[in-house]
Amino acid sequence: MKITTATVDWKSSSPHSDHYEDIYFNPEDGISESIYTFLEANEISPLFDANSDACVTIAETGFGTGLNFLLTASKWLQHSSEQSTLQYISVEKFPLSHSDLHKALEQWPEFKELSHTILEQYPLPQAGFHSIKIPQNRIELLLMFGDAAQSYSRLNAKVAAWYLDGFAPSKNPDMWSPELFREIARLSKPGTTFSTFTAAGIVKRGLRDVGFDVRKQKGFGRKREMLVGTFVEDTTPTPIEKPWFELPAPEKPEEVTIIGGGLSGCSTARALAERGVKVTLIEQESQLATGGSGNPQGALYAKLPVKQTTQGELHLSGFLYSVNMLKRIDPEESFWSQCGVMQLATSDKELARQNNLIEQETYPQELVSLKSAEELAEIAGTAVNFDGLFFPSAGWVSPRALCDHFVDYPNISVVQQQVEELSFAEGHWQLATKSGETLSASHVVICNAEMANQFNQTDHLPLKTIRGQVSITQAKATNNQLNSVVCGDGYISPAHNQQYCFGATYDLQGKERNVTQDDHESNLEKLSKVLPDIHADLAAESNDLQGRTAFRCSTPDYMPIVGPAPVQDQFIETFAQLRKDRKWHFDNAKAEHHPNLYVNTGHGSKGLITCPISAELLASMICDDPLPLPKDVIDAINPARFIIKKLIKQTI
Template sequence: MKISNAIIDWKAKSPHSNQYEDIYFNPEEGIEESLYTFLETNMIGGLFSKIRQQNIIIAETGFGTGLNFLLTASLWLQNSPQKSKLKYISVEKFPLSSSDLQKALEQWPEFKELSQAILKQYPLPQAGFHTFKINHSNIELLLMFGDAAESYSRLNAKVDAWYLDGFAPSKNPDMWSPALFREMARLSKPDTTFSTFTAAGIVKRGLRDVGFDVRKQKGFGRKREMLVGTFVENKAPKAIDKPWFELPASKKPEEVMIVGGGLSGCSTARALAERGVKVTLIEQENQLATGGSGNPQGALYAKLPVKQTTQGELHLSGFLYSVNMLKRIDPEESFWSQCGVMQLATSDKELARQNNLIEQETYPQELVSLKSAEELSEIANTAVNFDGLFFPSAGWVSPRALCDHFVDHPNISVVQQQVEELSFAEGHWRLATQSGEFLSASHLIICNAEMANQFSQTDHLPLKTIRGQVSITQAKPTNNKLNSVVCGDGYISPAQNQQYCFGATYDLQGKERNITQEDHESNLEKLGKVLPDIHADLASESNDLQGRTAFRCSTPDYMPIVGPAPVQDEFIETFAQLRKDRKWRFENAEAEHHPNLYVNTGHGSKGLITCPISAELLASMICDEPLPLPKDVIDAINPARFIIKKLIKQTI
């Protein structure tokens, strides 16, 4: 769905919604009212003080100005639980613009540090899930832009307390719906609490119908009554759609092994290490990021579809997550640059697609806009031959430097070994290495790109390699200093350490790692088509070009493979009826997975935008936390999808 910012009138420093003809907060006693209605009634302080070893998950309907989050996060910091995290989930259909949010947050200077953390990561008005990390990742905010019931229907979490906020049922009846109440019940557990400022009968009856014990109590100030309560049982029958994608139960482990030291493995290691898990990262080469993650520079941007697709949602979510992450971990831009990316329309077909994309207004102008060749030439500081899209928040990253950053953590140990075989016994995975040594841990994640299917447990994964060669050369001291990343049939980034990196070839058949002059000429030809002056500077020394060859690891549907490893034979037996009827309802069918075995591979050339968010997804799965991506997106990258597709097509 298209997201529009809230239309706000400001009345004496208080925001008023034009859509709902209602105020966001009490202008005189906003903090006191929120404290009483949500934190005190849900006994949040007591919940924080007694929890030391697990996460606290609070969900809200109506993020608004973020006041409830500020109060909750501030209270959390006062308690400072050492080995747990605050996970705060909220939804907003009409989010405030950044400028309106900043103006609202200025009303509460006591929360200045938290407010600045929100503003630095506050997303563009784009539908979907947006993850913020605050206070060294001790606090996480998952902010969903979209309809409340629909957004929560895509969430995987178990909530401790609900803040039913938002505009009053009389002003916004669509939100206070049976669909929302059903999702609340699905996401609650026994003793999950809720509170809300309203005492409307539709809310009271709706919550009781789905299993909440509901009662009235004194409202704040002059408000006579409000509703509070506790979840008892889910009265709706449990319906599992696509049981083959049900995730196995998990409990946060003490230690994990990861095979593969590229972007996938290193980002996953860091995501787990930040959760207090000890990680052994196993890499067969003598340094990290020697495969597809080892190029000097990679373009950081997402190629957007005209109409939203699951793949497009993954790529855009991953792009926005990676940009926020990089701004947080490397504000000086020492190994990346937010210099913008141009996606040129080098054919009439592509130009028509780009015009259509802009006309649909699916994406905010702050994210992407269509520019003429003249406008792009001014931005790039050199002649650009084509019109195209410009992504101002995109840029380039050094993948190897990013990998080095990821593993620089006391909970991560890097081991140089080549793994030959996997076996599981007595609750532990045992890895036999080429040197004859054995490594062991309760949990194992396979992240070694195209080699991920070398093991018997994962040999069914349909991975393929795509050879690519980049060209590298010294940047001449000319006036044609490139200021942004340019993508056409290939790509080139602004010079790093006085060197240009450009390319890359796309060879589906090539298996050799050698550097060829033919590929250099191909890269130069692509460069000359889009940037004639830069090409003229570099082509004269084509025989002196250096280069690097690597293999992208891809999949048949060009989506990564992220999630628990299925037991192929058991899947075939359990879901065999799909061969005859793809709509068959499997009552009480359970998907069987290898215990504590996960896969993270197949990122192709999109690793900079898909690896960090996939790492966060896997770490959340393994540690039993709310998942940072919508369920349909998670299903689309589930390792079991290929088995199910083959059953439906009767090819297995």
């Protein structure tokens, strides 16, 4: 779905929607109206007080200018404790542009700090889920750009209160649909409240039909009536289409043990620790990020498909999440650089694909644009041989430095051990180590790359390794100083710590762990095709090149494996009918998982864009928070998918 920003007419300093011919907020007293209609009608202050040690989820239809969020977040800061978190979820089909949102937020200087945070992380006009985190205040805003009913149909959450905002049913009838009301009911629980400014019959009947007790009360100011109510029960329960992807019901743990100290493990540790969970991170090597996460620099960008795919959505969501995260945690750019990334079209086929991608207008120009070789050379600061795509918000990251930052946080302790076996007894996991010790944990997350299937519980995971070698050399003072990351058949980043890092080889069969001169020559050959002057400088020192070899951990579908660990034998028994009929409807079938055992691996060469968002996903699963990715994307990376595929293909 292509996202178009709202066309706004500013009348008397108040935004007015040209599309819906309606105002965004009451120009006379918008704050008081929002407080009365949404916060007071949903009894938000008592709700926060009653959940002082839990996650509270508020959901909204129509983000608009963000006023309801600002008021709720402000109230949260007055009532919350250090043990609680606020999850605010909103949707917008025609989001305000960044400049219009900035102008709108200037109306309320009392929320200056919160407004600044929103503007810093405000997403590009791209369909999908977008996370804005304010960790110091324990607040997360999940913005969904797209149709309201469709967006909420992809959400996994338990909502405590609904703000049914947006333009009036007479102005925006498409939003107030039976499909939306069904999704609101699906995401509610007994006692969930709602309020809305409208008293329209279509809204009253729609909410009653899906299980809400609906009543009228006095509206704000001159408005005669509005609707409020409480969810009682869903009278039209939604059948579970794919029970094998249903997630186990969690309870937030006090502590979690993670096996593996690369990007996957370290980002998962941080995501859990920020939720108040104590984390023990087990790494068998003497330092973190010694495997595939240990290169000096990695390119931070997403290779976008022409037409949106599930994999493309994961990669783009992860990229945008990682960029926001890095801007927040390292504004000085000490271990990353938002210098831009060029994806060169080194063949006619790739150039045609890139032209098609731009012509489809699936992605906003602020994210990616097509530029000539001359334009790219101006940006890069050196000669470039091909046209290509340019991603101005992309760049490079030092993975090891990022891992060090992740674990430098309260509640995280790093232990050097090698775990050889897992067993479960009396409600706890026993981790047998190579040194003969046995560690105990209530919850375990397996993040040790290609070794994730070494355990009996996960030996069915189809992991594979892909050998890669990068070349490293000193950046000498010449007229050719690279200013941007350049990707062709390989990649090279601007110099960091007076060194260039470039490569990398992609060897599906290789097992050699040593650095080889043949791979150096291969990396130099790739460089010569795209950056002739940089290549000339580096080739002169080819005999002095240093390097590093590592093995990427990948999967057959090149998607990571993230989620609860399935019990393979039980899955085969429960869903055996799929061998005969892939569309079989399973009534009351339950997916069996190993208790409190999770997996996060298989990120391949995309770890910088998939590990942080996957860590947030896992931490949300474990702590029973709203999930930051759409359900179909979560299903696509579920560890159980390989068992189901084999059943359908009758290979198991």
